[in-house]
Amino acid sequence: MPGLEESRVEELEEIARRVRVHIVKSTHEAGSGHPGGSLSATDILTALYFEIMDHRPEEPEWPKRDRLVLSKGHAAPALYGVLAESGYFPVEELMTLRKLGSRLQGHPHVKTTPGVDASTGSLGQGLSIASGMALAARLDRESYRVFAICGDGEIQSGQIWEAAMFASHNKLDNLIVFLDRNKLQIDGSTEEVMSIEPIISKWSSFGWHVLEINGHDMDQIVDAVDRAEEVHGEPTIIVSHTIKGKGVPFMEGSLAFHGKAANDEQLETALKALGENDGGDY
Amino acid sequence: MWEMAKQRDAYGEALVELGRERDDIVVVGADLCGSCRVTNFGDEFPERMFNTGIAEQNMTGVSAGLALSGKTVFSSTFAVFATGRAYDQVRQSIAYPELDVKIVSTHAGITVGGDGASHQMLEDIALMRVLPNMKVVAPADYHESRKATFAVSENEGPFYLRMGRSSVPIVTEEETSFEIGEASVLKEGSDVTLIGTGIMVSECLKAAEMLNKQEDIDARVLNMSTIKPLDEKSIVKSAKETGGIVTAEEHVVSQGMGSGIAQVLSESDYHVPMKRVGIPNVFGESGESDELMEKYGLTAEHIVESAHDVLERR
Known part of the structure; x- marks a missing residue:
């Protein structure tokens, strides 16, 4: 297995670092948002938009593009960070997150933000939308792929399992889902609130091809998609072990920053930890 | 007296004609395809007909995904499930992004009869008319159901089209024109x-x-x-x-x-x-x-x- 060149991994990690800076700063500026679950999904999103997906920032509606449905819509700051880094809109615009009149709504909205492929935010709905997109690709004999990112707490929702059944019944092998397994939801650990384990056997028994990776390892993320591509007749779910708040030590594994932004002091600490010593004015 | 016919029969027939005219028309059902009269469409265009089984929330989301990919989607089940069971999905996944999904319900209202209150949807107009971007059409009879099916297909964006179960009097003319928004x-x-x-x-x-x-x-x-x-x-x-x-x-x-x-x-x-x-x-x-x-x-x-x-x- 050749894997990514070391220098490429470093490039991707540098982009992910910048995206983390965007997440911390934009939610701080907004005074609200969900940094924890955004930081856990950052490496997956970075690998998708900078290594895996075929897309055109200069032509967001390009019909043959690969799609991404951020089913855990509260990780919007991470998606916006990646889209801005890709060139869909200026990086400076990230500071308008959640503000009146902004194109960057609190949760992703297909009508306002270039590069956003689906409106999400009410958890549990994105996998159905992604399944519909994958069906359409097959119907149109197009080779684009549909990616979705689901939260781990999100799979407590019944609609996820309706969609899980549907995607495997329809053999949607052009659908690849990342499960952001950061182990926490707003009320506590997933296993305390409503246990979702055993995840692997649940999805296997629903007819899915299941992979398990470290969701912060660029090489593993890219490799998992390669392996998913080799499978025919089954959708793939990549159970990605992640750390909520990854990259900002005081947010890592912390429930407090599920749905709360950093204050001024915390912002400074966070930026320092992310190697952003100049405060990073846009 | 008036001739009687079922609204949903007209819908099913119109859908097949629409399918012949336009290959971007797709249909999604949730196990009640026969009752909703969409099986004829499925027989003629099997690759454009999807059945989610008894899963209306997924049906609604799948419809959204198809619409986001350029399809005009007819999503059909009983009124009680289409608007009640999947209300949040209709709101978030269809109305908010203003997608080209036509939610066509049958078995609306009390005339469902024997099934009783669980299946007699009496609140669907309220649920749908309050939603931003959603338009609501309730045809009077067989002819209007046919015309309304064509009309909603020609008007981009989300629609709720409401029909009943029973045969009802034909009170309009086949030839008269039908315009959305005009009494x-x-x-x-x-x-x-x-x-x-x-x-x-x-x-x-x-x-x-x-x-x-x-x-x-x-x-x-x-x-x-x-x-x-x-x-x-x-x-x-x-x-x-x-x-x-x-x-x-x-x-x-x-x-x-x-x-x-x-x-x-x-x-x-x-x-x-x-x-x-x-x-x-x-x-x-x-x-x-x-x-x-x-x-x-x-x-x-x-x-x-x-x-x-x-x-x-x-």
């Missing part, structure tokens, strides 16, 4: 206006005839097949010209078509007496359609009574 005058009159939607249009026509025969009251009858956007011009014109309004719908009177019309009138210059015929804010029960119509206040007699009330208050 049609089925009978001219100057003493009072009866505004019906869906299967209550025929009851309005019966009521008009009774009023005419028994008391020489000349009632106008409007078919309000589009509930949202309401044809405000026709409503205000009728209020001005006839001085009284009776509305009739197979739906709870609170928050239905009649409520919408009351809102229009209250903000107009013509505060004429008005009475809404419909189901009180209660659940239904099992019974034959005609028995239920009688018990829950949906017959021509009830409309006549309401017309008297309006005339007395004028």
